[in-house]
Amino acid sequence: MILLDGLDKHDDPQAAKLVAESSSAPVARAHTPTPSLPDYEASQAQLKPTTQSFPEIRRKRTRRRKCRKCALYALVVYFVVSIAIGVPLIVLKFKRKAHAKSSSYDAWNSNAPIPPKSITLGDAPLRLSSAKSCNAWTVKDAPDGHGLRSELDYHVPVNGSIFLNTNITYSGNGTYFNHFSGQLLVGINDDVSASDATVHVTMHHSSSQLRDATNVCLMRTGQGGGLYLFTPMNLTVADTLAFNITLLLPRNNTAPSTRLIPQLLCHLPHFQQTYQQLDPYVTFESVLLGGAMSGVSIESIQASQAVVKASSAEIRGKFTVDSSLSLETVSAPINADVHLFNNGTSQAPTFMHLTTGNSVLNANVTMFIPPEMSDMPGPHFLTHAETFNAPLSVALTHDDASAPATIRMRAINNLGNTRVSVDSRYQGTFDVNTMFAQAEVLAHDEQDEDAGSHANDGNDIGSSDIDPDDDDDDDDDYVDDYLSRGKILRVLASSTTSASPSESSSLSPVNASRCLEYDLISSSEIQGWVGPPPRPSPTGGRDAFKVFNSMGHIDVVSSLSGAQLVLLT
Helix, strand or coil: CCCCCCCCCCCCHHHHHHHHHHHHCCCCCCCCCCCCCCCHHHHHHHHCCCCCCHHHHHHHHHHHHHHHHHHHHHHHHHHHHHHHHHHHHHHHHHHHHHHHHHCCCCCCCCCCCCCCCCCCCCCCCCCHHHCCEECCCCEEEEEECCEEEEEEEEEECCCCEEEEEECCCCCCCHHHHHCEEEEEEEEECCCCCCCCEEEEEEEEECCHHHHHHCEEEEEECCCEEEEEEECCCCCCCCCCEEEEEEEEECCCCCCCCCEEEEEEEEECCCEEEEEEECCCCEEEEEEEEEEECCCEEEEEEEEEEEEEEEECCCEEEEEEEEEEEEEECCCCCEEEEEEEECCCCCCCCEEEEEECCCCCEEEEEEEECCHHHCCCCCCCEEEEEECCCCCEEEEEEECCCCCCCCEEEEEECCCCCEEEEECCCCCEEEEEECCCCCEEEEEECHHHHHHCCCCCCCCCCCEEECCCCCCCCCCHHHHHHHHHCCCEEEEECCCCCCCCHHHHHHCCCCCCCEEEEEEEECCCEEEEEEECCCCCCCCCCHHHHHHHHCCEEEEEECCCCCEEEEEEC
């Protein structure tokens, strides 16, 4: 410090005060605002030469974040959907595996062929220019109430296919059928001298202009001949068109034997088709009947193959087939009396396929195989019946002259009760399965079943439990074998036996009757076997395996409604 001459620090207190105040004041840097530091992407963008501005880079970064969010959401949705779908599939897969392990027999459709589906009904549309004859009216524009009537007759050879067809399709204008209707009657000609089929057509029309626009033609093809209706594509509000067609088939004029006709095809939409008793006068190799909105009623018909296909119209009748039968409709009932034959010449089973929906299905099926073909390997008959939202009832019985047949039956229903009954000659396994409802296996006397008495619907009717402590049982070893395998065994009273009274008195209760063995019993599923003991086994040699593989089997399946298998005794 440099002190000036003549100046003392104590001499001027005001100066000392100023010095003290100036030395105590802090020294601070003036505040200048500075921007925040950029993020990594912005700094990298600043270092690298780019034409994008900082806002554009920020928008790009925002889009990437949104893409990441969308990908994350999609991954979460995929995970949830995978769990929702995958878990039930895994449970179902394990359930099927457990079902296969718990069942001692193969499923109905594991190795056996399934009944064939119905084929397309109707030939390809024919052209008017290919007609042999058209509009050969014998009666023309005759007064008929408020309209007119025209009539004609055609003759068709029966050595080929006979068809009745039309260009009408249900896929067209729905209001068309408000002005159109038809009736078909097929019967046997009373004239024994007739050798050709006779087709008589009566057309009711509202005007002569409508008659001119309609063509009723006799057609000939390489496979046969028949009638083809070419109707106008559109009908006005004032138009009315109706057909009454009668087809009379010739009977065999040389002998009282049956006349064989290769094929009968009737594809007539919106017609009510009625077939009188054609059997035993005429039999067919192939029959194809029906059409959209076309009801079919058959008194009796016999064919090697028969297909009846309709929709929203009932199928009713008696059918006798030896190869395949297919009845198909929807929203309309099926009431069929079916006779299935298998003479063993083709070494193939006889098929039956019945399907409808939202309406009842009732079928009484009688089966026949010749006694000399009793050793023919099975299955002899493959049958399938299906509907939904309505009751299903199928009764399987043997013809009195038939040998025991190997039957495989599947009855499927949803939201409707399913009931299948088999007679006392059935031998094989069964699986009665339903969902959220009761599965039952019942035993009825055949006479009570024919009388329709179901007052005692219990599975203890006509049956008795095998008591292991019963001293009167003469077949303890056989019963012990069942008990050792944890099976539940019942004995069904047999209504028929080939043994004499003296022989039957020496037979044990087990060997003299049919046995009912349960493999699985629960509220919604029952599996088992019924037949004369011992039960066929896959072990024991080639012959034993052959017998085991040719056993009959019945599936009764439903959901949200009961399922019953009735064993007649």
